Amino acid sequence: MEFSFVKRLLMLLIVISIFSNSFNNKVIEAVSPDKPLITSEAAILIDGKTGRTLYEKKPDKKMNPASLTKIATAIYAIENGNLDDLVTISHNAREVVGTRVYLEEGEKITLKRLIQGLLINSGNDAGVAIAEHLDGSVEGFATSLNRYLKDLGLQNTNFVNPHGLYHPEHQTTARDLALITKYAMKNRDFREIFGTKELKWNGKSWDTTIYTHHKLMRQQPYDGITGGKTGYVVESGITLVTTATRGELSLIAVTLNAPSEDIAYHDTVDLLDYGFDNFNVESISEGQLFGINNEEYINNDILIYTISKNEKIHQQITNDGLLELKNDFQDVIATFQLERITTLDDKNVSETKDSQIKDHSNYTFIYVLFFTMFVLALLMISRWFYRNFNKKMYY
Template identity: 55%
Template structure:
């Protein structure tokens, strides 16, 4: 009997031990998985004073730090000058370089006074090699002087949606009134990237340059494009003046997710590139694209709204979304916590007014019999009634005549 009990309890103990080990193993895996997911969901620590990360197509903000703080952009200004020149100039125009452009301070492509250069080539020198002389030559070609150029540029920037930007020159050399924000720079880049010419130049890694006194190969100053390549980076621009410290714009794409990262006032180049990598890592690890199809219908009591095109936007891995039509007819996207993700304007929707029940019935009658007159009587009905009245009148006249 003792041997039987010993065998029984010994076997149970092994089973209990085995189950304990299996449970512990799964518990640890679960904890590690939860910890990993939590780490991915944590926003990055950014050292630079201001930063923003947006999805390029929708403009949804994925991360921000002091996005509306007034800052000095340095050479990030050249993104504005480039897209303005592309859209308002003739790329084949031949620009004659002035002495003023030749003598500008800072980074240059070593233009000579009197040198004649195509406008597109100046834009390439402006973005790829950050040529301040190219910026002045562009401004003078378009509007005569740098001073005359600035108001036109600012009006243009307001038209495309920048609310807190004031530029006084085409290159970004320091001026206390030459200011912008991280948000505005992200919106500027988002707009500019829709232009094929800008997108091509912005992503150019190197370009053969044959100048009057300077033959070389221009190499992009953006390290993530060439020196320290980051998977998916498609373009970028860096900047520096003492008052702005280090500044950087970066565009990147993996799969169908395209993002724009802006970092401002980093103390060193190492910091701005580390901050940018952290932002890009955060985007590609945590977000994916979803879409609302063309033809999606939303109905209110008064109207029917139908999407004209596909609306694509990013959501986080554990995020859900739903659509709402506002009282102003805007399509609002919110998450499961009712937090606003995006708002699409009515320009992206076809709108149909819903008729009242009375209007629907009236329309049905009109469609059935086009001879509708006031009070809903048809012309045929009116003639019939008139005929009956005349017939009765004649009948009464005959009766009266017989009596007399």
């Protein structure tokens, strides 16, 4: 009888262990949608409004971006130059190699037109003309551009030219490219040029219509696409930056060093589909009050954050009034600094819901513990009845 009881107990513990693992796996699967399989060497998908990273693969590896460099050149030029300025094209700009808009030495063209040629047709000559106009030389431009990017928070970027032609010290990361694109998309002039599909070009020696090189904007249109830039040199492979918006959700996808165009675009579509299929934008309305340790705080703006469609968000206030949004696994989804408005005396201000976030595994452990105790109690009761029943039978 004793051996039979121990055996049953061991079997019970095995069943509980299996049940616990299964429960945990189901919970994890519920909040972690299947991620796409990306072939490009590095990639990242972020929310274009909040900056939350939704997918990443080697996001901080320093790589050559090729013509994706021109995104940084364009926003720097828009913010530091006058779009109506007339720029005189130099011999140096005229002779640059690679993709061009066929500028002629001595030709005069507005800065805005150069930025259009830079982003839409990926004109390397336009990039050199912009650099010389703003900072006197390509070298001076690179120094100023790197300082500008550092001020914006890009820590792993060093550009030595305005166009992205290969240089061993010309490097950035998928994350930095996503961040500079996010920043640039706040600018109306940049958004307009970045999203232009075609433009009539009347140059001194080139009268034509230029078209964006990004296939998802023209040849293979993607629902919600708002802009894109392509890049290629032998050393970088195929590189892409793509922006798209559906409803309240705006996405920025970056892929670096894809072995072919087809793979680069396939990776990009998979990233965008993953984002739109699995994430939503939520908000906290303006003017809500939050209290902690006799301090009261308020949010003066609408607070926007991005979550997985299966995520549950908990709010937590720190002692200095920082609102943290966390999921069940204590991952910080977003943070917002609130404004302190008063010290609470005896006012009954409810603290933020779920301010003490507990790891989901703790809930699972407690659940399993109580379940185990309950079943053990049942076994002990049944064992007691079994013994007493046998005694009565043989009495």
